[in-house]
Amino acid sequence: MVNPIPESVKKTWDNWNIRGVILFSLLLQTVLILLAPLRKGMGYKLIILLIWSAYFLADSAATFAIGLIAERATNSQTPTKSNELLVLWAPFLLLHLGGPDTITAVALEDNELWLRQLFGLIFQAGFTFYVFLLSLPGNKLFVPTILVFIAGIIKCFERTRAMYLASWEKFRESTIIELAKDVKVNQGGDYLQVACEYFQIFRGVVVDLFSNFTDFPFEGPSSFGIFGPEDALRIIEVELNLVYEVLHTKIQVTHSVTLRFICFGSLVAALSVFYFQVEKHGLNDFDLGVTYTLFLGGIALDVISFFMGNFSEWTFAALRNHHKSCIARIIRWFLNLKSSKWQQSRIGGKHEVFVFATPFLLRRWSGSVSGLSAIKAHQSKRYGIDKFFQFIAINTYRVIKFVQIDKIIACFGLADIASEIRIKTSVSQGPLTKELWVFIFGEIKRKAKNADEIRGKAESGHYTEVNDPEVGTIKIPNFAYDPEAEIRKGLRKLFSAKGDCTLKELDTNGDLIQFVEIYFGEVKFSFEESIIFWHSATDFLYEETAKEEEISDEKTCNDREFSKILSDYMMYLLVLKPTMLNSLLDWEPTMLNSKPNFRFEALRAATTGELSSSRYSPATTAEANRSIYSMPLDQAKRIVDRLHSLDYLKDKKWEIVSKVWVELMSYAACHSRATRTHVQQVSNGRELFTFVWVLMAHFGLVEPISEN
Incomplete structure (x- = not known):
């Protein structure tokens, strides 16, 4: 027969459980309040x-912890000072739930x-109040417990709201209500002021x-081109940061001074009563x-x-109409410390650049640019933990193919794990350079200028000029001409x-x-295929020029690195x-997968001049799915050879x-319908592509929703 655990031992064990969980809960709150603001600016997975x-x-x-305290209070026959202290701890846990x-x-x-x-917090508040009622009458900690309970209810209300x-x-x-103003x-x-005012429109x-x-007729000039690239970057940073604060923090409800004062005052008053008035003998x-x-x-934590x-930007946005006040000036000074800063670095040990x-x-965002090279994704030269994970991924995939259990594994959703590990x-990761952002900004601004010219020509085409010998040149309205249709036609061509x-x-x-029209005339590349094609061509060209002497011209060097x-x-x-590119392409059979050797072997062979059109072209119906990958690879090698053969383009290649890559990125941003996907990035370090999307929206280069 097993001897029962003595009541004193069980009671001591329960006490330590309660203490440990309460302190652990406080630790978690500290981690959240200190690290949560960093996630939008770091982007580190850990x-x-x-x-x-x-x-x-x-x-x-x-x-x-509330459950443990409730159980202890329910089973306790006589109220003690220790139990009253447990009852005081319960509202603190309600404070943590807020x-x-x-x-x-x-x-x-x-x-x-x-x-x-809301329902969860109501039940937890009910349990906490029930524990408090069990301690009545005779609870010597009645006043501090009530005060902490009030602060906890306010915190829970703020979180739910x-x-x-x-x-x-x-x-x-x-947003609709705000835009009506x-x-x-x-x-x-x-x-800062401009970004906070633009945010009201950006919400739409x-x-x-x-x-x-x-698309929104706000007052004042609408041109975003009056700002330089650095100011434009800072404005977009603030806009996205305001989106983060509105959707992921309590910033919309904590501006209530009354609730803030009651919550903080209750905690201070409870501490004062407990310290000065409560008899602590026997505790x-x-x-x-x-x-x-x-x-x-x-x-x-409340003070922090x-x-x-x-x-925060939200507070400054609320005070932007009082920007001359002392508080607004202090906030502006602090927020200016968060503005983008650049540091000199070198590319290839010679050309100086400025990195984020x-x-x-x-930081308001990570300031980094991720990259994935199709060639390097399948090279075995790795170091440290990356090499270990890649080794596991490659050999796991080989075992799966050898044993032929693909379909069984697919039933459990594990078929692509090895490939995903290898790819990831x-x-x-590399820092954003100032030169790259200035280059992207300049190209998009030039695109906006072309759009303005299209609109101007369409408007001027509404009239037909006629030379009259007596009156001179006169303009006759052409009522059959539709300038709106001409604008849509011109912009659609620009956007595509x-x-x-x-x-x-x-x-x-x-x-x-002419070369492109001949070789691409029969094959109409989709956007995804265009990325694969130009990525392959860039890798070919980059690998070949890497063997040549170092480029001395700074502009050419920058263009090479930008590419x-x-x-x-x-x-x-x-x-x-x-999803950010609205791509529905299934990547299971792509060239980044390690199953068909021709996909990454073709890339490696192409860099050494071994690629031929017949070797990798699909010959059977079973290989039809390979065509969209082998064709871009083959054509990419051809256009690289063509660039080398044209002497007058060698300095421009x-x-x-x-500029082709900026045009491809602009095309993706222009047709982006994944607005929610962009918004989701504000809490994960953010992507350069999201900044490009916002920049194009400022310039009016995002295709209207009605034409989707």
Whole structure:
């Protein structure tokens, strides 16, 4: 017969369980309040994983602790000072369930569950109040317990209301109300003021009320071209950061001074009553330490939240009409510390460039550009943990193919795990350079100028000029002419360019254009195929020029690096984030998979001149799926050879390739309908492509929704 556990031992064990869970809950709150603001500016997977873990564990830990306290209070026959202390701890857990001000949701979907969150908090508040009732009458800690309970209810109310206001339908409704007011952008102000005023219009773009800024008739000049590239980057940074604060923090509800004062005042008053008026004789020293830790920790976290919330873009946006006030000037000074900063570096040890170097604690986004090279993704030269994961991925895939259990594994959804690990370990990270952003900004601004010329020509075409010998030249209205239709036709041609506009502009003799029309006449590449084609061509050209002497011309060197960075970046988006490009391509049979050798062997062979059109062209119906990958590879090698053969284009080849990549990125951003996908990126470090999308929306280069 097993002897029962003595009641004293069980009681001691329960006490330590309660203490441990309560302190763990406080630790999770500290992690969330300090690290949550960093996730939008770091983009490190480990930090994001830590934040997610703390977010989901925080509620569970607080709920579990409340359950332990309720069980202890229910089973207790006589009230003691120790039990009264446990009752005081319960409202602190309710305070923790309210969560910190710096994070309410890790994803947009969390906001849609605000009703479930509300019911959960109501039940937890009910349990906490039930535990308090069990301690009556005779509870000597009645006053501090009530005060902490009030602060906890306020925190829970703020969290639920913040999630409700950030839910998609409510956010859309509030945006419509805001847009009904007078919207005015003072473009003569500094970037912070301009960005906060533009945000009111940007909200409409976010919820798909309109596709770009020029669709909204706000007061003042609409041209975004008056800003330089650096100011444009800072404005977009602030706009996206405001989106993050509205959708992922309590910033919309914490501006209530009354609730903030009541919550903070209740905690301070509870601590004062407990310290000065409560008799502590007979209380465990460790339990007293836990109690003071909860009091001081709650007050400290509230103070930190107050400063984080007040020194934010949202607060400045609320005070932008009082920008001359002392508070607004202090906030502007602090926020200017977060503006983009650049640091000198070198490419190839010779040419100096400026890389994004804002301190990570002050960053509004990661400032990095990811990349995926199809050639390097299948090279065995790896180091450290990447090499280990790649070794596992390659050999796992070989075992799967040898044993022929593909279909069995596919039933469990594990078929592509080995390939995904291999691809993800091949992703590179590099800082954004100032030169690259200036280049992208310049090309998009030039595209906006072309759009304005199209609109101008269409408007002037409404009249027909006639020479009258007596009166002279007169303009006769052409009533059959539809300028709106002509504008749509011209813009549609501009928006549909996937590199051909660049070729027509820079190929003065037309040889390259003629070559492209001949070889591409029978094959109409889709957007995805165009990325594969130009990525392959860029890799071929880059590998070949890497063997040559170092490029001395700074512009050519920059164009070469821009081409490689954008090529790898667009391939990274296509493979790992296809929804951002509206791509529905199935990547199981692609050239990045290790199954068909021809896909990556062709890339490697092409760099050494071994690629032939017959060797890799599909010959049977079973190989039909390979055609969209082998054709771009083969054609890519041909156009690289053509670029080398045309002497008058040798100095322009990298300029052509770099501008083609900006045109491809512009095409993707112009036709982007994944607005929600862009918004989801604001909490994960953000993507350069999202910045390009916002920039094009400012210039009015995003295709209207009505024409989708």
